[in-house]
Amino acid sequence: MKTTWPELSYAEAHKTYETIHLWTQIVGKIRLVKTPWINHSWHVTLYVTPSGLTTSDIVAGDKHFQLDFDFINHQLQLKTSTGDTSSIDLKKLSVAGCYKQVLDALREAGIQADIYPVPNELEDPIPFHKDETHATYKPEHAVALHQAFLRVHDIFTRFRAEFSGKSSPVHFFWGSFDLAVSRFSGRDAPRHPGGVPNLPDWIAQEAYSKEVCSCGFWPGSEAYPTAAFYSYIYPEPEGYKDARIKPAQAYYHPELREFILPYDAVQEADDPDSVLLDFLRSTYEAAADLARWDRKALEQENFDNQRKANRSAYKQVDKDA
Known part of the structure; x- marks a missing residue:
C-alpha cells in the first residue's frame, strides 16, 4: 500500500524551521552536558517519536528526566522520574523565551543544567538568551x-x-x-x-x-x-x-x-x-x-521471509492442534 508523504515547502516554512532548529539546540545542549560522551557525538542527538522529538532519558543525580517536543499538542514537555511535569506552549515562543522557560522548569524540578548559550554550526549566531528574532511557529x-x-x-x-x-x-x-x-x-x-x-x-x-x-x-x-x-x-x-x-x-x-x-x-x-x-x-x-x-x-541477511515462514508454521501448528 502506498504511504502518503506530506508536502514540504522551505520557502513557506523556513521561519518555523529556523525557530524549531534553535529550540532543539537548547534542548540538545542540555542532553550534551548531562550525558557521558559517546563516539561520534551520539550522546547529544534527539530521537523521533510519534508526537515529535525527544531527548530520551537523561540522568541528573538521583533523578531522571526527559524533554519532549510535541508537535501534535504544540508543547515542549518536561517529565521526571519523581513525577514532576511541566509544559511550555510553542506558539508565540521566541528562542530567548524557550531558553529561559526550559531552564526555569528544570530548576523548579531540582535540576541544574548550565549550557553554552550560543548555537553551533551556524554563521553569526545570536546567543539564545538574546534571540527574540526567531519566534515564528506555524x-x-x-x-x-x-x-x-x-x-x-x-x-x-x-x-x-x-x-x-x-x-x-x-x-x-x-x-x-x-x-x-x-x-x-x-x-x-x-x-x-x-x-x-x-x-x-x-x-x-x-x-x-x-x-x-x-x-x-x-x-x-x-x-x-x-x-x-x-x-x-x-x-x-x-x-x-x-x-x-x-x-x-x-x-x-x-x-x-x-x-x-x-x-x-x-x-x-x-x-x-x-x-x-x-x-x-x-x-x-x-x-x-x-x-x-x-x-x-x-551486510545483514534479510530475515523478513524467514520470519514470515515461521509465522506460517505457527499457524499450521495451531490448525493441526
Whole structure:
C-alpha cells in the first residue's frame, strides 16, 4: 500500500524551521552536558517519536528526566522520574523565551543544567538568551515536518536493518538539523580538516575518525533552500561522484560533496518508500564498492521471509492442534 508523504515547502516554512532548529539546540545542549560522551557525538542527538522529538532519558543525580517536543499538542514537555511535569506552549515562543522557560522548569524540578548559550554550526549566531528574532511557529508547518520525519525514520530504520556492521541509530542532529543514519567499515579514516562553523575542530575530527557512509534528510537551509535527502562517504573514493545512482532525479553536488535526492522526487512518486530505498542502497553500494569495504562481512541477511515462514508454521501448528 502506498504511504502518503506530506508536502514540504522551505520557502513557506523556513521561519518555523529556523525557530524549531534553535529550540532543539537548547534542548540538545542540555542532553550534551548531562550525558557521558559517546563516539561520534551520539550522546547529544534527539530521537523521533510519534508526537515529535525527544531527548530520551537523561540522568541528573538521583533523578531522571526527559524533554519532549510535541508537535501534535504544540508543547515542549518536561517529565521526571519523581513525577514532576511541566509544559511550555510553542506558539508565540521566541528562542530567548524557550531558553529561559526550559531552564526555569528544570530548576523548579531540582535540576541544574548550565549550557553554552550560543548555537553551533551556524554563521553569526545570536546567543539564545538574546534571540527574540526567531519566534515564528506555524503549527501546520511543524506538523508536516514531523510527519516527514516519521516517514523518513521508517525507511531509514529498514535500511539500517540491512547492515550488521557498526551502525548509528536513526537519530536527529540538532546542530545541522537533520535526521541521519551512518554505516562504518571498521577502518580508520584520515584526519578530518574540521572547519564547521562554531564547532570545535576536534569534535568533527572525532566524528569522522572512522570510515563512514552516511545518509540523511534535512528540510532545507539558506545554502540549499529545499528539502532533500543526502548520501556521502568519508573519505570519498576515486570515482564516487561519477557513480550511477538511483533514481534518475538524484545527482552529485560538487560543493556539498554528496549525492542529493530532492524530497519532492520521493513525495510525488507512485511508490515513495521504494524510491528512497533505491537512493539509499545505490549510494551505499557505490561507496562501499569503490572504497573496497568488506560487504560480505558487513551486510545483514534479510530475515523478513524467514520470519514470515515461521509465522506460517505457527499457524499450521495451531490448525493441526
